[in-house]
Amino acid sequence: MSEQDLPPEAVEEGEKRRVGPRRSEASTNAVLHAAYIELSEHGWRGFSVDRVAKNARASKQTIYRWWKSAACLSVDAALGRLAAVRTPVGVDSAPADVRDRVAALIEPMLLAVRTGDGAHAWRGALLAAADDQDAGETFRAWFSEKVKIPLRHILAEQALKGAIRRDWDIDLATELLFGPIWHRLIAMRGPVPESYSRRLVESVLKALAPN
Amino acid sequence: MSEQDLPPEAVEEGEKRRVGPRRSEASTNAVLHAAYIELSEHGWRGFSVDRVAKNARASKQTIYRWWKSAACLSVDAALGRLAAVRTPVGVDSAPADVRDRVAALIEPMLLAVRTGDGAHAWRGALLAAADDQDAGETFRAWFSEKVKIPLRHILAEQALKGAIRRDWDIDLATELLFGPIWHRLIAMRGPVPESYSRRLVESVLKALAPN
Amino acid sequence: MSEQDLPPEAVEEGEKRRVGPRRSEASTNAVLHAAYIELSEHGWRGFSVDRVAKNARASKQTIYRWWKSAACLSVDAALGRLAAVRTPVGVDSAPADVRDRVAALIEPMLLAVRTGDGAHAWRGALLAAADDQDAGETFRAWFSEKVKIPLRHILAEQALKGAIRRDWDIDLATELLFGPIWHRLIAMRGPVPESYSRRLVESVLKALAPN
Amino acid sequence: MSEQDLPPEAVEEGEKRRVGPRRSEASTNAVLHAAYIELSEHGWRGFSVDRVAKNARASKQTIYRWWKSAACLSVDAALGRLAAVRTPVGVDSAPADVRDRVAALIEPMLLAVRTGDGAHAWRGALLAAADDQDAGETFRAWFSEKVKIPLRHILAEQALKGAIRRDWDIDLATELLFGPIWHRLIAMRGPVPESYSRRLVESVLKALAPN
DNA sequence: AGATAAACGAGACGGTACGTCACGTCTTAGG
DNA sequence: CCTAAGACGTGACGTACCGTCTCGTTTATCT
Numbered sequence A, B, C, D: 001m002s003e004q005d006l007p008p009e010a011v012e013e014g015e016k017r018r019v020g021p022r023r024s025e026a027s028t029n030a031v032l033h034a035a036y037i038e039l040s041e042h043g044w045r046g047f048s049v050d051r052v053a054k055n056a057r058a059s060k061q062t063i064y065r066w067w068k069s070a071a072c073l074s075v076d077a078a079l080g081r082l083a084a085v086r087t088p089v090g091v092d093s094a095p096a097d098v099r100d101r102v103a104a105l106i107e108p109m110l111l112a113v114r115t116g117d118g119a120h121a122w123r124g125a126l127l128a129a130a131d132d133q134d135a136g137e138t139f140r141a142w143f144s145e146k147v148k149i150p151l152r153h154i155l156a157e158q159a160l161k162g163a164i165r166r167d168w169d170i171d172l173a174t175e176l177l178f179g180p181i182w183h184r185l186i187a188m189r190g191p192v193p194e195s196y197s198r199r200l201v202e203s204v205l206k207a208l209a210p211n
Numbered sequence E: 001a002g003a004t005a006a007a008c009g010a011g012a013c014g015g016t017a018c019g020t021c022a023c024g025t026c027t028t029a030g031g
Numbered sequence F: 001c002c003t004a005a006g007a008c009g010t011g012a013c014g015t016a017c018c019g020t021c022t023c024g025t026t027t028a029t030c031t
Helices: A025-042 A049-055 A060-066 A070-085 A098-114 A118-131 A133-160 A170-187 A196-207 B025-042 B049-055 B060-066 B070-085 B098-114 B118-131 B133-160 B170-187 B196-207 C025-042 C049-055 C060-066 C070-085 C098-114 C118-131 C133-160 C170-187 C196-207 D025-042 D049-056 D060-066 D070-085 D098-114 D118-131 D133-161 D170-187 D196-207
Strands: none
Touching: A025 A049, A025 A060, A025 A070, A025 A118, A049 A060, A049 A070, A070 A098, A070 A118, A070 A133, A098 A118, A098 A133, A098 A170, A098 A196, A118 A133, A118 A170, A118 B118, A118 B170, A133 A170, A133 B170, A170 A196, A170 B118, A170 B133, A170 B170, A170 B196, A196 B170, A196 B196, B025 B049, B025 B060, B025 B070, B025 B118, B049 B060, B049 B070, B070 B098, B070 B118, B070 B133, B098 B118, B098 B133, B098 B170, B098 B196, B118 B133, B118 B170, B133 B170, B170 B196, C025 C049, C025 C060, C025 C070, C025 C118, C049 C060, C049 C070, C070 C098, C070 C118, C070 C133, C098 C118, C098 C133, C098 C170, C098 C196, C118 C133, C118 C170, C118 D118, C118 D170, C133 C170, C133 D170, C170 C196, C170 D118, C170 D133, C170 D170, C170 D196, C196 D170, C196 D196, D025 D049, D025 D060, D025 D070, D025 D118, D049 D060, D049 D070, D070 D098, D070 D118, D070 D133, D098 D118, D098 D133, D098 D170, D098 D196, D118 D133, D118 D170, D133 D170, D170 D196
16 A cells, blocks of 8 residues: 555565565666656657666666666656655545546646646656557556546446436546646647646536536 | 648748759658658657668658658658548538537548558657657647637637537637547557547537536 | 860860850869868868869869869869979970989979968878879879979989989889878878978989999 | 787776776777778778678777777778788897898888788778878877887997998988888889889988998 | 750759767676 | 676667759850
């Protein structure tokens, strides 16, 4: 529950007790931080593992030992930043307004994107996830766990109450909720104002309303 | 009116009559075609101008002479494919159903994406547009002309008739309409069935309905 | 006799009367001048026909029409400069001292090399002549006519007078006379002082002396 | 004492113990060999680092890591060939005839030039040394060590014995000795017969004789 | 005077090579 | 056995030149 999400490679359960030193936490953090900076400064296509290694004072060997590819590293670096700002309030038990509960699903990312170079870095990471098979799966796993499943719970509950149409589709719902963010952020390079979250959630819920 | 959109460089009106050879149309087409194939086979990060040049039997100098960067070439290559399937019926004068008129804005891309390697190629081109400043502007210019402005006309008309809420926002509207496609296509790598268009348009119009 | 040496292409005798404009003298001169500058600024390996064309405001076509290669152009450009400073006094009839007559064979080049960027330009031209078959023949033809044959006359005369050994060898003689210049100029990049000519000639004549 | 001359980079004394792999000897040799072949086949202006890399199965990066430029590589490749044929007998202590001792200074190069494609390769290397600042210095350093200094010893000794003039000049002497070779080899592209060495040395010594 | 033809400037073209950067793998020495 | 350092073969980058070609203009001679 309080287990670290990243790096997931470090917690492979079948791992028999090994001799010698374990994975260096300092090195891992330095690499992730350098990768985040690299993404925000050079974008996805300009992302250089050499540069990350140099800036993190790590060897390339170390990077390739723990991450499958530059894309996986990029996604890890960005998702790691979300851990801090995640879900200040319990998602699945709170009796709060449905609007707030849905908004809580997108808020962490919107927040991350508004801080510092977040927009550039996140754009890079999402491009990496789109461009690369493995990184895409990491991203989709995260997305499923943190967005899709919680949203399904919320919507199922609302459907029972008759607040949304009975033939609701979780795919279309997530697309309506998340797609616009991506479009604005990635393609249009536009700002994401504070009010955006509220209006977006309202629109999505309306689209899903009965009749 | 029936003027070609690409290459835009060829129709600069201010260009005084030049001496010497003109831009080779054969070469241009070969490069665009090879770039499209390259995108679909190697994605955006794996896109190699060397390979495009070799496959198009063109020189790299020729490519860089007419396109600012690999990203610009990628976007051109993908957008060029849309020209063929565009707007079989007049968009702004047809008295057709509003659903059909909105659907006509997204259909060309959905169609392009469903044919052959379209999904891979388009994914690459959109990543290029997101990754690169110049390519992004080309894409956004196309998007504005072909999607945003027509949609604005349609929605303004609907607003007058009271069919959509009075405080409609063109940005949110385009995001709701286009974002989900992108999300499904690019991030989720999912298929885009025939029925998708209808359900998406319906949802968007519902989200924009009054009250 | 007073016929121009350059461009030799212009005086092909078999040329039947042609229609249209003749070779442009202005263009020829501009190209030769630009080539000379180019050699002195970029050396032989850095010699660029494109740059010569641009600086001479000539088209590359024009250059390739009149010169077989960059090397031939380089040699022409350097040899052309010698025409001006050549042999103010008749070589083969003057009753002057033999030392002066031999010195007169090397003086023009030494002079050319001491003026302005002459050393750099000449180095380039000689490298071109050494590197390229055709340019080498042009150079060797010039060398034979301007140095070897006159030297042979002088030495034959001296041999008759008993001033040099009877089994003198024109090849060794030219090599002893010209090689040191080249060595100093090209390989050692050293200066060629005023006194050099006299000491060199003296040494060569001594090497050829009887016994 | 028996230390290798090339690569000089490998023996920098100030180099503190480094971590990581060392310079690959196999790669170095392959590159030098390929460069020698390249010179003999394409001359100096046609020298292609790409081709050398390909033929040596080495990367261009590796070449540029250890050599400053194509010219430096060329000079190294040619000089490396001399190491094998050098000075079978001690130069400065042998009581041999002065003619033989002087001849020994030029023999290695003459020998190298007569074997296989030696003439072409050496021509290329000498042009490289003439064309390029850095390569020229490498060549001149070699020349000074292997030719000029030994010659100075010999001549000083001869001067003491009164066999050559008292005001002998080491520069003029080396030029008289080496220049003719270069002239014949490089500029005239002529052969260098066995007897050449003897006649050349004799001429030079005669030029330096007293009176 | 008009037609013909050659030379010219400009510059696009398919190529080759440049020198640099990045990839992912491998080698060494140190902790 | 992990780590930093970094050399290695591979290959792409974006630029510069190569020598050929295609334009449209200008100039000289021949009908």
